[in-house]
Amino acid sequence: MTIQWFPGHMTKAKRTISEHLKLVDMVIELRDGRIPMSSANPLLQELIANKPRLIVFTKRDMADESVTKQWIAYFEKDGQTVIFIDSQKDNVKKILLENCLKVMDAKIQRDLRRGIHPRAIRAMIVGIPNVGKSTLINRLAKRKVVDVANRPGVTQSIKWLTVDKRLDVMDTPGILWPRFDDVKIGNRLALTSAIKEQILPIEQVVAFGLEYLLNHYPKILNERYGVSATEFDFDATIEMIGRKFGFIMAENEVDKRRTMAAFMADLRQDNLKSISWERPDEYL
Ligand SMILES: Nc1nc2c(ncn2[C@@H]2O[C@H](COP(=O)(O)OP(=O)(O)OP(=O)(O)O)[C@@H](O)[C@H]2O)c(=O)[nH]1
Ligand SMILES: [Mg+2]
Incomplete structure:
Protein backbone atom coordinates (compact mmCIF):
# COMPACT_ATOMS: atom_id res chain seq x y z
CA MET A 1 0.00 0.00 0.00
CA THR A 2 1.37 3.42 -0.90
CA ILE A 3 0.29 6.35 1.17
CA GLN A 4 1.52 9.82 0.46
CA TRP A 5 1.37 13.20 2.01
CA PHE A 6 -1.01 15.57 0.35
CA PRO A 7 1.22 16.42 -2.67
CA GLY A 8 0.74 20.19 -2.35
CA HIS A 9 1.96 20.12 1.22
CA MET A 10 4.97 18.05 0.24
CA THR A 11 5.97 20.36 -2.62
CA LYS A 12 5.61 23.42 -0.42
CA ALA A 13 7.67 21.93 2.39
CA LYS A 14 10.37 20.94 -0.07
CA ARG A 15 10.48 24.41 -1.58
CA THR A 16 10.60 26.09 1.82
CA ILE A 17 13.45 23.90 2.95
CA SER A 18 15.42 24.52 -0.26
CA GLU A 19 14.98 28.27 0.20
CA HIS A 20 16.07 28.18 3.81
CA LEU A 21 19.01 25.92 3.05
CA LYS A 22 20.63 28.62 0.97
CA LEU A 23 21.08 30.60 4.15
CA VAL A 24 22.90 27.98 6.20
CA ASP A 25 26.31 26.34 6.40
CA MET A 26 25.09 23.05 7.75
CA VAL A 27 22.04 20.99 8.63
CA ILE A 28 21.18 19.39 11.95
CA GLU A 29 18.94 16.45 11.14
CA LEU A 30 16.86 15.24 14.05
CA ARG A 31 15.70 11.66 14.08
CA ASP A 32 13.76 9.74 16.70
CA GLY A 33 16.15 7.62 18.76
CA ARG A 34 13.52 4.88 19.03
CA ILE A 35 13.39 4.49 15.25
CA PRO A 36 16.76 5.72 13.94
CA MET A 37 16.22 4.61 10.33
CA SER A 38 12.46 4.92 9.93
CA SER A 39 12.54 8.55 11.10
CA ALA A 40 14.92 9.59 8.32
CA ASN A 41 13.71 11.59 5.35
CA PRO A 42 14.57 9.90 2.06
CA LEU A 43 15.03 13.12 0.10
CA LEU A 44 17.10 15.04 2.61
CA GLN A 45 20.43 14.00 1.16
CA GLU A 46 19.34 15.29 -2.24
CA LEU A 47 17.98 18.54 -0.78
CA ILE A 48 21.08 19.39 1.23
CA ALA A 49 23.43 18.47 -1.64
CA ASN A 50 26.95 18.97 -0.32
CA LYS A 51 26.13 20.70 2.92
CA PRO A 52 27.61 19.12 6.00
CA ARG A 53 25.07 17.31 8.15
CA LEU A 54 24.95 16.34 11.79
CA ILE A 55 22.46 13.64 12.71
CA VAL A 56 21.07 13.90 16.23
CA PHE A 57 18.79 11.23 17.66
CA THR A 58 16.22 12.56 20.12
CA LYS A 59 14.13 10.95 22.89
CA ARG A 60 16.99 8.84 24.21
CA ASP A 61 15.14 8.70 27.53
CA MET A 62 12.17 7.02 25.83
CA ALA A 63 14.28 4.45 23.99
CA ASP A 64 15.69 1.12 25.21
CA GLU A 65 19.23 1.80 26.43
CA SER A 66 20.58 -1.55 25.29
CA VAL A 67 19.22 -1.10 21.77
CA THR A 68 20.58 2.44 21.66
CA LYS A 69 24.03 0.99 22.42
CA GLN A 70 23.64 -1.36 19.46
CA TRP A 71 22.69 1.56 17.23
CA ILE A 72 25.72 3.56 18.34
CA ALA A 73 27.99 0.63 17.46
CA TYR A 74 26.19 0.22 14.15
CA PHE A 75 26.67 3.84 13.07
CA GLU A 76 30.19 4.14 14.44
CA LYS A 77 31.28 1.20 12.30
CA ASP A 78 30.49 3.47 9.34
CA GLY A 79 32.64 6.20 10.84
CA GLN A 80 29.64 8.39 11.63
CA THR A 81 29.43 10.56 14.72
CA VAL A 82 26.27 9.63 16.56
CA ILE A 83 24.58 11.60 19.23
CA PHE A 84 21.57 10.41 21.19
CA ILE A 85 20.03 13.10 23.35
CA ASP A 86 17.30 13.69 25.87
CA SER A 87 16.30 17.19 24.78
CA GLN A 88 14.59 17.94 28.03
CA LYS A 89 17.45 17.03 30.39
CA ASP A 90 20.77 17.09 28.55
CA ASN A 91 22.97 20.14 28.12
CA VAL A 92 21.93 20.36 24.49
CA LYS A 93 23.65 23.69 23.96
CA LYS A 94 27.07 22.27 24.78
CA ILE A 95 26.47 19.04 22.88
CA LEU A 96 25.32 20.78 19.71
CA LEU A 97 28.01 23.44 19.78
CA GLU A 98 30.80 20.88 20.16
CA ASN A 99 29.47 18.68 17.39
CA CYS A 100 28.69 21.49 14.96
CA LEU A 101 32.25 22.79 15.41
CA LYS A 102 33.49 19.28 14.68
CA VAL A 103 31.40 18.97 11.52
CA MET A 104 32.54 22.39 10.26
CA ASP A 105 36.16 22.01 11.37
CA ALA A 106 37.67 21.52 7.91
CA LYS A 107 36.09 24.74 6.66
CA ILE A 108 37.02 26.68 9.78
CA GLN A 109 40.67 25.55 9.48
CA ARG A 110 40.72 26.42 5.77
CA ASP A 111 39.38 29.90 6.50
CA LEU A 112 41.93 30.44 9.26
CA ARG A 113 44.79 29.46 6.93
CA ARG A 114 43.57 32.07 4.47
CA GLY A 115 43.49 34.66 7.19
CA ILE A 116 39.68 34.73 7.32
CA HIS A 117 38.29 35.04 10.79
CA PRO A 118 35.48 32.48 10.92
CA ARG A 119 32.02 33.90 11.52
CA ALA A 120 29.42 32.05 13.51
CA ILE A 121 28.28 28.77 11.94
CA ARG A 122 24.71 28.99 10.65
CA ALA A 123 22.71 25.84 11.08
CA MET A 124 19.18 24.75 10.34
CA ILE A 125 17.29 22.13 12.30
CA VAL A 126 15.20 19.74 10.22
CA GLY A 127 13.23 16.60 10.97
CA ILE A 128 9.96 14.75 10.59
CA PRO A 129 6.86 15.80 12.58
CA ASN A 130 6.99 15.37 16.32
CA VAL A 131 10.68 14.46 16.45
CA GLY A 132 11.41 17.33 18.84
CA LYS A 133 12.55 20.22 16.65
CA SER A 134 10.71 22.92 18.58
CA THR A 135 11.68 21.46 21.93
CA LEU A 136 15.34 21.56 20.96
CA ILE A 137 15.19 25.12 19.61
CA ASN A 138 13.41 26.30 22.75
CA ARG A 139 16.02 24.60 24.94
CA LEU A 140 18.80 26.27 22.96
CA ALA A 141 17.06 29.58 23.45
CA LYS A 142 16.23 28.84 27.10
CA ARG A 143 12.81 30.30 26.37
CA LYS A 144 9.93 29.65 24.04
CA VAL A 145 10.75 30.93 20.57
CA VAL A 146 8.76 28.47 18.49
CA ASP A 147 5.42 26.80 19.01
CA VAL A 148 5.11 23.07 19.10
CA ALA A 149 2.76 23.25 16.15
CA ASN A 150 4.80 25.73 14.20
CA ARG A 151 4.69 25.44 10.43
CA PRO A 152 7.15 27.21 8.19
CA GLY A 153 5.82 29.50 5.47
CA VAL A 154 7.78 30.66 2.45
CA THR A 155 7.13 34.34 3.09
CA GLN A 156 8.09 34.19 6.73
CA SER A 157 11.12 36.26 7.61
CA ILE A 158 13.99 34.29 9.04
CA LYS A 159 15.16 35.01 12.53
CA TRP A 160 18.35 33.71 14.00
CA LEU A 161 18.92 32.35 17.39
CA THR A 162 22.40 32.95 18.74
CA VAL A 163 23.38 29.84 20.64
CA ASP A 164 26.98 30.96 21.11
CA LYS A 165 29.25 33.42 19.37
CA ARG A 166 30.30 30.49 17.22
CA LEU A 167 26.83 29.14 16.41
CA ASP A 168 23.58 30.60 15.11
CA VAL A 169 20.52 28.44 14.54
CA MET A 170 17.59 29.32 12.33
CA ASP A 171 14.63 29.72 14.63
CA THR A 172 12.26 28.12 12.10
CA PRO A 173 12.65 24.37 11.98
CA GLY A 174 12.24 22.56 8.67
CA ILE A 175 9.50 19.97 8.66
CA LEU A 176 10.27 16.96 6.52
CA TRP A 177 7.82 14.33 5.43
CA PRO A 178 8.71 10.85 6.54
CA ARG A 179 8.54 7.90 4.22
CA PHE A 180 5.75 5.50 4.78
CA ASP A 181 5.36 3.66 1.54
CA ASP A 182 6.94 0.78 3.43
CA VAL A 183 4.39 -0.77 5.80
CA LYS A 184 6.92 -1.40 8.57
CA ILE A 185 8.17 2.16 8.48
CA GLY A 186 4.61 3.48 8.52
CA ASN A 187 3.75 1.34 11.52
CA ARG A 188 6.79 2.54 13.44
CA LEU A 189 5.97 6.16 12.65
CA ALA A 190 2.43 5.65 13.91
CA LEU A 191 3.59 3.86 17.08
CA THR A 192 5.90 6.78 17.92
CA SER A 193 3.31 9.48 17.03
CA ALA A 194 5.21 10.87 14.04
CA ILE A 195 2.12 10.39 11.90
CA LYS A 196 -1.50 10.58 12.92
CA GLU A 197 -3.13 7.32 13.92
CA GLN A 198 -5.88 7.80 11.34
CA ILE A 199 -3.44 7.66 8.42
CA LEU A 200 -2.97 3.91 8.64
N1 LIG B 1 11.00 12.39 26.57
C1 LIG B 1 11.35 13.22 25.59
N2 LIG B 1 10.39 13.91 24.95
C2 LIG B 1 10.76 14.75 23.97
C3 LIG B 1 12.12 14.91 23.58
N3 LIG B 1 12.15 15.80 22.57
C4 LIG B 1 10.87 16.16 22.33
N4 LIG B 1 10.02 15.54 23.17
C5 LIG B 1 8.53 15.62 23.17
O1 LIG B 1 8.08 15.26 21.88
C6 LIG B 1 6.88 15.98 21.54
C7 LIG B 1 7.07 16.69 20.21
O2 LIG B 1 8.04 17.71 20.36
P1 LIG B 1 8.10 19.01 19.42
O3 LIG B 1 9.31 19.77 19.84
O4 LIG B 1 6.81 19.70 19.40
O5 LIG B 1 8.34 18.32 18.00
P2 LIG B 1 8.45 19.03 16.59
O6 LIG B 1 9.50 18.29 15.85
O7 LIG B 1 8.64 20.49 16.73
O8 LIG B 1 7.02 18.68 15.97
P3 LIG B 1 6.25 19.41 14.74
O9 LIG B 1 6.29 20.88 14.97
O10 LIG B 1 4.87 18.83 14.82
O11 LIG B 1 6.94 18.98 13.50
C8 LIG B 1 6.61 16.91 22.69
O12 LIG B 1 5.67 16.28 23.54
C9 LIG B 1 7.97 17.01 23.40
O13 LIG B 1 7.83 17.29 24.77
C10 LIG B 1 13.12 14.15 24.29
O14 LIG B 1 14.34 14.18 23.99
N5 LIG B 1 12.67 13.33 25.27
MG1 LIG C 1 7.52 22.10 15.97
Whole structure:
Protein backbone atom coordinates (compact mmCIF):
# COMPACT_ATOMS: atom_id res chain seq x y z
CA MET A 1 0.00 0.00 0.00
CA THR A 2 1.37 3.42 -0.90
CA ILE A 3 0.29 6.35 1.17
CA GLN A 4 1.52 9.82 0.46
CA TRP A 5 1.37 13.20 2.01
CA PHE A 6 -1.01 15.57 0.35
CA PRO A 7 1.22 16.42 -2.67
CA GLY A 8 0.74 20.19 -2.35
CA HIS A 9 1.96 20.12 1.22
CA MET A 10 4.97 18.05 0.24
CA THR A 11 5.97 20.36 -2.62
CA LYS A 12 5.61 23.42 -0.42
CA ALA A 13 7.67 21.93 2.39
CA LYS A 14 10.37 20.94 -0.07
CA ARG A 15 10.48 24.41 -1.58
CA THR A 16 10.60 26.09 1.82
CA ILE A 17 13.45 23.90 2.95
CA SER A 18 15.42 24.52 -0.26
CA GLU A 19 14.98 28.27 0.20
CA HIS A 20 16.07 28.18 3.81
CA LEU A 21 19.01 25.92 3.05
CA LYS A 22 20.63 28.62 0.97
CA LEU A 23 21.08 30.60 4.15
CA VAL A 24 22.90 27.98 6.20
CA ASP A 25 26.31 26.34 6.40
CA MET A 26 25.09 23.05 7.75
CA VAL A 27 22.04 20.99 8.63
CA ILE A 28 21.18 19.39 11.95
CA GLU A 29 18.94 16.45 11.14
CA LEU A 30 16.86 15.24 14.05
CA ARG A 31 15.70 11.66 14.08
CA ASP A 32 13.76 9.74 16.70
CA GLY A 33 16.15 7.62 18.76
CA ARG A 34 13.52 4.88 19.03
CA ILE A 35 13.39 4.49 15.25
CA PRO A 36 16.76 5.72 13.94
CA MET A 37 16.22 4.61 10.33
CA SER A 38 12.46 4.92 9.93
CA SER A 39 12.54 8.55 11.10
CA ALA A 40 14.92 9.59 8.32
CA ASN A 41 13.71 11.59 5.35
CA PRO A 42 14.57 9.90 2.06
CA LEU A 43 15.03 13.12 0.10
CA LEU A 44 17.10 15.04 2.61
CA GLN A 45 20.43 14.00 1.16
CA GLU A 46 19.34 15.29 -2.24
CA LEU A 47 17.98 18.54 -0.78
CA ILE A 48 21.08 19.39 1.23
CA ALA A 49 23.43 18.47 -1.64
CA ASN A 50 26.95 18.97 -0.32
CA LYS A 51 26.13 20.70 2.92
CA PRO A 52 27.61 19.12 6.00
CA ARG A 53 25.07 17.31 8.15
CA LEU A 54 24.95 16.34 11.79
CA ILE A 55 22.46 13.64 12.71
CA VAL A 56 21.07 13.90 16.23
CA PHE A 57 18.79 11.23 17.66
CA THR A 58 16.22 12.56 20.12
CA LYS A 59 14.13 10.95 22.89
CA ARG A 60 16.99 8.84 24.21
CA ASP A 61 15.14 8.70 27.53
CA MET A 62 12.17 7.02 25.83
CA ALA A 63 14.28 4.45 23.99
CA ASP A 64 15.69 1.12 25.21
CA GLU A 65 19.23 1.80 26.43
CA SER A 66 20.58 -1.55 25.29
CA VAL A 67 19.22 -1.10 21.77
CA THR A 68 20.58 2.44 21.66
CA LYS A 69 24.03 0.99 22.42
CA GLN A 70 23.64 -1.36 19.46
CA TRP A 71 22.69 1.56 17.23
CA ILE A 72 25.72 3.56 18.34
CA ALA A 73 27.99 0.63 17.46
CA TYR A 74 26.19 0.22 14.15
CA PHE A 75 26.67 3.84 13.07
CA GLU A 76 30.19 4.14 14.44
CA LYS A 77 31.28 1.20 12.30
CA ASP A 78 30.49 3.47 9.34
CA GLY A 79 32.64 6.20 10.84
CA GLN A 80 29.64 8.39 11.63
CA THR A 81 29.43 10.56 14.72
CA VAL A 82 26.27 9.63 16.56
CA ILE A 83 24.58 11.60 19.23
CA PHE A 84 21.57 10.41 21.19
CA ILE A 85 20.03 13.10 23.35
CA ASP A 86 17.30 13.69 25.87
CA SER A 87 16.30 17.19 24.78
CA GLN A 88 14.59 17.94 28.03
CA LYS A 89 17.45 17.03 30.39
CA ASP A 90 20.77 17.09 28.55
CA ASN A 91 22.97 20.14 28.12
CA VAL A 92 21.93 20.36 24.49
CA LYS A 93 23.65 23.69 23.96
CA LYS A 94 27.07 22.27 24.78
CA ILE A 95 26.47 19.04 22.88
CA LEU A 96 25.32 20.78 19.71
CA LEU A 97 28.01 23.44 19.78
CA GLU A 98 30.80 20.88 20.16
CA ASN A 99 29.47 18.68 17.39
CA CYS A 100 28.69 21.49 14.96
CA LEU A 101 32.25 22.79 15.41
CA LYS A 102 33.49 19.28 14.68
CA VAL A 103 31.40 18.97 11.52
CA MET A 104 32.54 22.39 10.26
CA ASP A 105 36.16 22.01 11.37
CA ALA A 106 37.67 21.52 7.91
CA LYS A 107 36.09 24.74 6.66
CA ILE A 108 37.02 26.68 9.78
CA GLN A 109 40.67 25.55 9.48
CA ARG A 110 40.72 26.42 5.77
CA ASP A 111 39.38 29.90 6.50
CA LEU A 112 41.93 30.44 9.26
CA ARG A 113 44.79 29.46 6.93
CA ARG A 114 43.57 32.07 4.47
CA GLY A 115 43.49 34.66 7.19
CA ILE A 116 39.68 34.73 7.32
CA HIS A 117 38.29 35.04 10.79
CA PRO A 118 35.48 32.48 10.92
CA ARG A 119 32.02 33.90 11.52
CA ALA A 120 29.42 32.05 13.51
CA ILE A 121 28.28 28.77 11.94
CA ARG A 122 24.71 28.99 10.65
CA ALA A 123 22.71 25.84 11.08
CA MET A 124 19.18 24.75 10.34
CA ILE A 125 17.29 22.13 12.30
CA VAL A 126 15.20 19.74 10.22
CA GLY A 127 13.23 16.60 10.97
CA ILE A 128 9.96 14.75 10.59
CA PRO A 129 6.86 15.80 12.58
CA ASN A 130 6.99 15.37 16.32
CA VAL A 131 10.68 14.46 16.45
CA GLY A 132 11.41 17.33 18.84
CA LYS A 133 12.55 20.22 16.65
CA SER A 134 10.71 22.92 18.58
CA THR A 135 11.68 21.46 21.93
CA LEU A 136 15.34 21.56 20.96
CA ILE A 137 15.19 25.12 19.61
CA ASN A 138 13.41 26.30 22.75
CA ARG A 139 16.02 24.60 24.94
CA LEU A 140 18.80 26.27 22.96
CA ALA A 141 17.06 29.58 23.45
CA LYS A 142 16.23 28.84 27.10
CA ARG A 143 12.81 30.30 26.37
CA LYS A 144 9.93 29.65 24.04
CA VAL A 145 10.75 30.93 20.57
CA VAL A 146 8.76 28.47 18.49
CA ASP A 147 5.42 26.80 19.01
CA VAL A 148 5.11 23.07 19.10
CA ALA A 149 2.76 23.25 16.15
CA ASN A 150 4.80 25.73 14.20
CA ARG A 151 4.69 25.44 10.43
CA PRO A 152 7.15 27.21 8.19
CA GLY A 153 5.82 29.50 5.47
CA VAL A 154 7.78 30.66 2.45
CA THR A 155 7.13 34.34 3.09
CA GLN A 156 8.09 34.19 6.73
CA SER A 157 11.12 36.26 7.61
CA ILE A 158 13.99 34.29 9.04
CA LYS A 159 15.16 35.01 12.53
CA TRP A 160 18.35 33.71 14.00
CA LEU A 161 18.92 32.35 17.39
CA THR A 162 22.40 32.95 18.74
CA VAL A 163 23.38 29.84 20.64
CA ASP A 164 26.98 30.96 21.11
CA LYS A 165 29.25 33.42 19.37
CA ARG A 166 30.30 30.49 17.22
CA LEU A 167 26.83 29.14 16.41
CA ASP A 168 23.58 30.60 15.11
CA VAL A 169 20.52 28.44 14.54
CA MET A 170 17.59 29.32 12.33
CA ASP A 171 14.63 29.72 14.63
CA THR A 172 12.26 28.12 12.10
CA PRO A 173 12.65 24.37 11.98
CA GLY A 174 12.24 22.56 8.67
CA ILE A 175 9.50 19.97 8.66
CA LEU A 176 10.27 16.96 6.52
CA TRP A 177 7.82 14.33 5.43
CA PRO A 178 8.71 10.85 6.54
CA ARG A 179 8.54 7.90 4.22
CA PHE A 180 5.75 5.50 4.78
CA ASP A 181 5.36 3.66 1.54
CA ASP A 182 6.94 0.78 3.43
CA VAL A 183 4.39 -0.77 5.80
CA LYS A 184 6.92 -1.40 8.57
CA ILE A 185 8.17 2.16 8.48
CA GLY A 186 4.61 3.48 8.52
CA ASN A 187 3.75 1.34 11.52
CA ARG A 188 6.79 2.54 13.44
CA LEU A 189 5.97 6.16 12.65
CA ALA A 190 2.43 5.65 13.91
CA LEU A 191 3.59 3.86 17.08
CA THR A 192 5.90 6.78 17.92
CA SER A 193 3.31 9.48 17.03
CA ALA A 194 5.21 10.87 14.04
CA ILE A 195 2.12 10.39 11.90
CA LYS A 196 -1.50 10.58 12.92
CA GLU A 197 -3.13 7.32 13.92
CA GLN A 198 -5.88 7.80 11.34
CA ILE A 199 -3.44 7.66 8.42
CA LEU A 200 -2.97 3.91 8.64
CA PRO A 201 -5.49 1.19 9.51
CA ILE A 202 -5.41 0.93 13.30
CA GLU A 203 -5.58 -2.89 13.30
CA GLN A 204 -2.41 -2.99 11.23
CA VAL A 205 -0.49 -0.63 13.53
CA VAL A 206 -1.69 -2.23 16.76
CA ALA A 207 -1.00 -5.77 15.50
CA PHE A 208 2.51 -4.77 14.48
CA GLY A 209 3.11 -3.11 17.85
CA LEU A 210 1.77 -5.98 19.95
CA GLU A 211 3.67 -8.63 18.00
CA TYR A 212 6.86 -6.61 18.31
CA LEU A 213 6.33 -6.31 22.07
CA LEU A 214 5.75 -10.04 22.34
CA ASN A 215 8.98 -10.74 20.49
CA HIS A 216 11.17 -8.17 22.18
CA TYR A 217 9.49 -7.02 25.39
CA PRO A 218 7.33 -9.93 26.61
CA LYS A 219 7.75 -8.81 30.21
CA ILE A 220 6.30 -5.37 29.52
CA LEU A 221 3.42 -6.93 27.59
CA ASN A 222 2.71 -9.22 30.48
CA GLU A 223 3.02 -6.67 33.24
CA ARG A 224 0.97 -3.98 31.60
CA TYR A 225 -1.65 -6.06 29.80
CA GLY A 226 -1.58 -9.48 31.42
CA VAL A 227 -0.69 -11.03 28.09
CA SER A 228 1.39 -14.16 28.06
CA ALA A 229 1.77 -16.20 24.93
CA THR A 230 4.49 -17.85 22.96
CA GLU A 231 3.03 -17.23 19.56
CA PHE A 232 1.33 -14.10 18.44
CA ASP A 233 -2.41 -14.21 17.87
CA PHE A 234 -3.93 -10.78 17.35
CA ASP A 235 -7.53 -11.59 18.31
CA ALA A 236 -6.51 -13.52 21.40
CA THR A 237 -4.18 -10.71 22.50
CA ILE A 238 -6.83 -8.01 22.06
CA GLU A 239 -9.27 -10.25 23.92
CA MET A 240 -6.89 -10.54 26.89
CA ILE A 241 -6.14 -6.81 27.00
CA GLY A 242 -9.81 -5.84 26.65
CA ARG A 243 -10.80 -8.15 29.52
CA LYS A 244 -7.96 -6.93 31.71
CA PHE A 245 -9.07 -3.32 31.17
CA GLY A 246 -12.76 -4.15 31.51
CA PHE A 247 -13.69 -2.97 28.04
CA ILE A 248 -16.71 -5.22 27.74
CA MET A 249 -19.78 -4.61 25.62
CA ALA A 250 -23.16 -6.33 25.51
CA GLU A 251 -23.14 -10.13 25.52
CA ASN A 252 -19.78 -10.12 27.28
CA GLU A 253 -17.89 -9.18 24.14
CA VAL A 254 -14.63 -7.25 24.23
CA ASP A 255 -14.74 -3.78 22.75
CA LYS A 256 -11.93 -4.12 20.22
CA ARG A 257 -11.90 -0.49 19.06
CA ARG A 258 -11.65 0.80 22.60
CA THR A 259 -8.90 -1.69 23.42
CA MET A 260 -6.85 -0.68 20.40
CA ALA A 261 -7.36 3.00 21.20
CA ALA A 262 -6.20 2.38 24.77
CA PHE A 263 -3.02 0.72 23.51
CA MET A 264 -2.25 3.67 21.23
CA ALA A 265 -2.96 6.10 24.07
CA ASP A 266 -0.52 4.17 26.28
CA LEU A 267 2.19 4.68 23.68
CA ARG A 268 1.40 8.36 23.21
CA GLN A 269 1.61 8.90 26.95
CA ASP A 270 4.80 6.83 27.18
CA ASN A 271 3.23 4.49 29.72
CA LEU A 272 5.21 1.46 28.57
CA LYS A 273 8.64 3.15 28.93
CA SER A 274 11.97 2.42 27.33
CA ILE A 275 11.01 0.85 24.06
CA SER A 276 12.98 0.98 20.84
CA TRP A 277 10.79 0.09 17.89
CA GLU A 278 13.60 -0.60 15.47
CA ARG A 279 16.84 -2.57 15.77
CA PRO A 280 20.05 -2.50 13.78
CA ASP A 281 20.03 -6.25 13.06
CA GLU A 282 17.42 -5.56 10.39
CA TYR A 283 19.93 -3.41 8.53
CA LEU A 284 23.03 -5.60 8.75
N1 LIG B 1 11.00 12.39 26.57
C1 LIG B 1 11.35 13.22 25.59
N2 LIG B 1 10.39 13.91 24.95
C2 LIG B 1 10.76 14.75 23.97
C3 LIG B 1 12.12 14.91 23.58
N3 LIG B 1 12.15 15.80 22.57
C4 LIG B 1 10.87 16.16 22.33
N4 LIG B 1 10.02 15.54 23.17
C5 LIG B 1 8.53 15.62 23.17
O1 LIG B 1 8.08 15.26 21.88
C6 LIG B 1 6.88 15.98 21.54
C7 LIG B 1 7.07 16.69 20.21
O2 LIG B 1 8.04 17.71 20.36
P1 LIG B 1 8.10 19.01 19.42
O3 LIG B 1 9.31 19.77 19.84
O4 LIG B 1 6.81 19.70 19.40
O5 LIG B 1 8.34 18.32 18.00
P2 LIG B 1 8.45 19.03 16.59
O6 LIG B 1 9.50 18.29 15.85
O7 LIG B 1 8.64 20.49 16.73
O8 LIG B 1 7.02 18.68 15.97
P3 LIG B 1 6.25 19.41 14.74
O9 LIG B 1 6.29 20.88 14.97
O10 LIG B 1 4.87 18.83 14.82
O11 LIG B 1 6.94 18.98 13.50
C8 LIG B 1 6.61 16.91 22.69
O12 LIG B 1 5.67 16.28 23.54
C9 LIG B 1 7.97 17.01 23.40
O13 LIG B 1 7.83 17.29 24.77
C10 LIG B 1 13.12 14.15 24.29
O14 LIG B 1 14.34 14.18 23.99
N5 LIG B 1 12.67 13.33 25.27
MG1 LIG C 1 7.52 22.10 15.97
